[in-house]
Amino acid sequence: MITLYAMGSPNVTKIYLALEEMALPYEVMPVDVMAGAQFDPAFTRLSPSAKVPVIVDGEGPGGRAYTVFESGAILLYLADKTGRFLPRDMAARYDAIQWLMVQLTGMGPMFGQYVHFFRFAPPGNDYALSRYRTQARRVLDVMEARLGEAEWLGGAEYSIADIATFPWARTVGTLLGAEAETDYPRLMEWAGRIAARPAAGRALAAVDEVRSRTTQFDRAMPETLDRIFGRGEYARA
Ligand SMILES: N[C@@H](CCC(=O)N[C@@H](CS)C(=O)NCC(=O)O)C(=O)O
Known part of the structure; x- marks a missing residue:
């Protein structure tokens, strides 16, 4: 059994998508990040950066429990474990x-x-808003061009590259405005294909469920937000 330490965020959504696609049994341990639960020493023993997602695989390498943090490392680990969503052929894999x-x-x-x-x-x-909006747009431009030459980001097959990208891509309209969606027709079509996958439906429902069990930003204590964002008494510069 895999334990997923979770909240309702894009980085965690990647792991729900992968676990559902790979049909791996898992249990969810909500981490109430907006209440500061990520700073609990019991959690930082699993996640040195005090961030979700983390998984503990009860049947890891050698049959022993194994912990993985960082969403990209978790996706690679799960792809290796199952032999799925990352091609074996070396060129396709890279x-x-x-x-x-x-x-x-x-x-x-x-x-x-x-x-x-x-x-x-x-x-x-x-x-800062202009800079990061522009940088976000630059990455989307690159992905839009890629989807003009391949069906999926990695190439011919749905892979952990698509799984990692979908959680942010689906927020383009909300974050950058509805007009931004019209700039990325291939990306929107690709996101629609992913959203229509039964595993994605189950994953997104599970994300909503964990979100309902954790504190939301508008309910967070100011002191906790200062700690998370590194400001106020937590600022280092
Ligand atoms: N590079 C990390 C980023 C993880 C991350 O930023 N997690 C956020 C939620 S999406 C978090 O746990 N934030 C808590 C904090 O910064 O205190 C990954 O891809 O897993």
Whole structure:
């Protein structure tokens, strides 16, 4: 059995999608991030950065329990464990890994910073908003072009590159405005294909469920938000 430490966020959604696609049995342990539960020493023993997602695989390598943190590492681990959603052929495998990296190192950080300034930061961040909105758009441009030459981001097969990218891609209209969706017709069509997969339906329902069991941003204590965002008494500079 796999235990998934979860909240209702895009990085965690990736893992729900993978577990459902791979039909792996799992249980969910909600981590109430907006209440500061990620800083509990019992959790940071599993996740040194104090972030979700984390999985503990009760039947890991050698039959022993194994812990994995970082969403990209978890996706690679699950793909290796099951032999699914990452091609075996070396060229096809690295095609998929390259697009996985675009998500992990480009899309994730840029969208994450954009959301911070758009939704969570005090007002008055025009430069940061413009910069991260532009960077988010640049990554989407690259993905839109890729989907003009391949059916899926990795190539001919649905892979962990698509699984990693979908959770942010589905928020484009909400985050960047409905008009942004019209700039990315292939990406929207691709996202629709993923959303229509039965495993994705189950995963998104499970994400809604864990979200309903955790504190939302508008209910978080100011001191906890300062700690999460590294500001106020937690600022280091
Ligand atoms: N690079 C990490 C990022 C994980 C991450 O940012 N997790 C957020 C939720 S999506 C979190 O746990 N934040 C809590 C905090 O920063 O205190 C990954 O891909 O797993």
